[in-house]
Amino acid sequence: MESCLPRSFLTPSVLSTDRKNWRGQDISKFCFPTQVSGSRERDILRVYYVRCNVANIKEKLALSRRRNREWIVHAASRQPLESGPGEFNSGRIRDSVKNAVDAFYRFSRPHTVIGTALSIISVSLLAVEKLSDISPLFFTGVLEAVVAALFMNIYIVGLNQLSDIDIDKVNKPYLPLASGEYTVGTGVMIVTSFSIMSFWLGWIVGSWPLFWALFVSFLLGTAYSINLPMLRWKRSAVVAAMCILAVRAVIVQIAFFLHIQTHVYKRPLVLSRPLIFATAFMSFFSVVIALFKDIPDIDGDKIFGIQSFTVRLGQERVFWICISLLEMAYGVAVLVGSVSSCLWSKVLTVLGHALLGYLLWSRAKSIDLRSKVAITSFYMFIWKLFYAEYLLIPLVR
Structure with missing residues (x-):
């Protein structure tokens, strides 16, 4: 009997009206050809209203799902959702690597690294007497000296930063140890590793001038910075200047020249x-x-x-x-x-x-x-x- 009611008639606005309004619609003539009691009439209408309400809810859910699918497709056309987490992780990895490289770059004090490399190459060229001396053997000898010296250079500047953390917080707050980017443990690990690698390379090369250059640089660099009794020579202006002069002016010039002259070219010592x-x-x-x-x-x-x-x-x-x-x-x-x-x-x-x-x-x-x-x-x-x-x-x- 409920099926005779038109859907347009049984809208929530009509069905939600009071009983007086229902009777004003002359429902009995419209849908009930036989005599039906008023209570029975209201029961029928309520049942039908519930069914219609359920149908409306289902339609709204279906529409919502459809719109969600359309939004996802639209978003996917601009940036795939599946690649989002991967891209986010790769971006974080790139940022982490970039920050790590930048911190190590500042820790190594690049102006000293460049100076060390240029000085060794320049002094090595002083041992060249003729064009044929520029050979693969020469380049190998220079490369061995440069790499070993750069390792020792990082040890020396790193130890200086470990000893001057509080001072650098005032003078050079951008350095990794002073800024907190590196812990003391990280700094110790770096300087220890690079000193070991420097000595190891100097030993396997078999050049005594190179090895002694590294060893004396290690001793002077340690005495210059480390805060122990009778050491930390940087506290004395004269002694600090003598340490830098010994490393930069004497050891670099003479020792690395002798490395090329005597070890690479096998020539006698000539100043x-x-x-x-x-x-x-x-x-x-x-x-x-x-x-x-x-x-x-x-x-x-x-x-x-x-x-x-x-x-x-x-x-x-x-x-x-x-x-x-x-x-x-x-x-x-x-x-x-x-x-x-x-x-x-x-x-x-x-x-x-x-x-x-x-x-x-x-x-x-x-x-x-x-x-x-x-x-x-x-x-x-x-x-x-x-x-x-x-x-x-x-x-x-």
Whole structure:
């Protein structure tokens, strides 16, 4: 009997009205041809309403599912949902690798790494006497020396950071140990690993000049930084400068020259004129680096009692001492180049050193010594002059 009711009539708005409104619709004439009691009529309508309501709910659920499928397809056309977690994980991995490389890059102090590599290559070229000396044997010997020395370089700068964490929080807060990116345990693991690899490589190469260069660098680098009785030589300005001079000016020049001369080429020991010049010139440069590196670090050194020349004499005075020493070195280099018997060597060394001396003086006159950023930038400029000198040294003949 319920099926005779039209669906459009049995809408929720009609069925939800009160009984008075139902009777006003003349339901008996519309759907009940025979006599039906009022209570029976209402029961029939309620049953039908429930069935219609269930049908409406099912239709709405179906429509909702359809719309959800359409939204998923639309989203998939722009960025697949299945690849989302994978892309997210790969992005996190890339970020982690990038951060790890950046932290190690800062930990290794790249300006010292570049300086070490250039100095060894430059000094090795001083042992070259003729074009045929540039051979695979030469490149192998240079590569062995560079890799072993870089491992030791990372040990030395890493140990210095481990010993200066509190100072670096003031002077160099961007370094991994000072910033907290590396734990002390991580730093110890890195410096221990690189020192072992350096000695291992120096031993298997079988070159005594190379091995002794690594060993003496290890001893001086450890004594310079480590905080033990009778050690931590960086607290004394004079001793600290002598350590840097010994490593940068003497060991690098003589030991790595002998590595190529005696171990690679199997020639007798000869201290050539270019080697003597390189050792003398880099002695000046090493002293300047030892003095200048403390100029931007004066705040932390004062707090922790490091009696550097900058703390004792003041930034401006030490700055101009460094400039004067370098200008003297460039003047001597011009004189040495001018007496060379080789025309191309004379021209290149005289013009090259004169140009570097002019660039140094021009930039020194414009620096603002009240700005730590400007002083640090000038310190990096001195390292660039250091690199440039190692490009000129092989030309001295």
